[in-house]
Structures are given as C-alpha cells and as structure tokens.
Amino acid sequence: MAGDPAHIRTRLPGLAATDPAAYDWLGDPDAVRGELRLRATSGAGRGPPGPPCGPCGPTWRTT
Numbered sequence: 001m002a003g004d005p006a007h008i009r010t011r012l013p014g015l016a017a018t019d020p021a022a023y024d025w026l027g028d029p030d031a032v033r034g035e036l037r038l039r040a041t042s043g044a045g046r047g048p049p050g051p052p053c054g055p056c057g058p059t060w061r062t063t
Helices: 005-010 021-026 029-041
Strands: none
Touching: 005 021, 005 029, 021 029
C-alpha cells in the first residue's frame, strides 16, 4: 500500500462515492505513508491496533 497508494485507489471502483475521504487520502502518497508509519510505530506491543487516525478512520472496519 505504501509503495503506490494511488494505484490502490484506482483498483477500488466506487470508493470515491462510498468514502470520498479515503479516496482523497489514497491520492496523497505522503499522507498515506505518514499514516502507515505512525500506525506501525504507535502502540507497538500494546494489543490489537485500532482504526487509522487519518480521514478514513471513522469508516475503518476492524472486524
């Protein structure tokens, strides 16, 4: 995902309509990489991770 978030965005048809914030977020590679870096280092070893804190956080499914 960090390698080419814009490519992932193009492979998710309908994302712009169902979750515009996530669609926009995937269009900003620096934001995606920063979020992934943050999630990879925050809370390491303290249980399962929660939803991302970026724009798609409110719609992130953990189940």
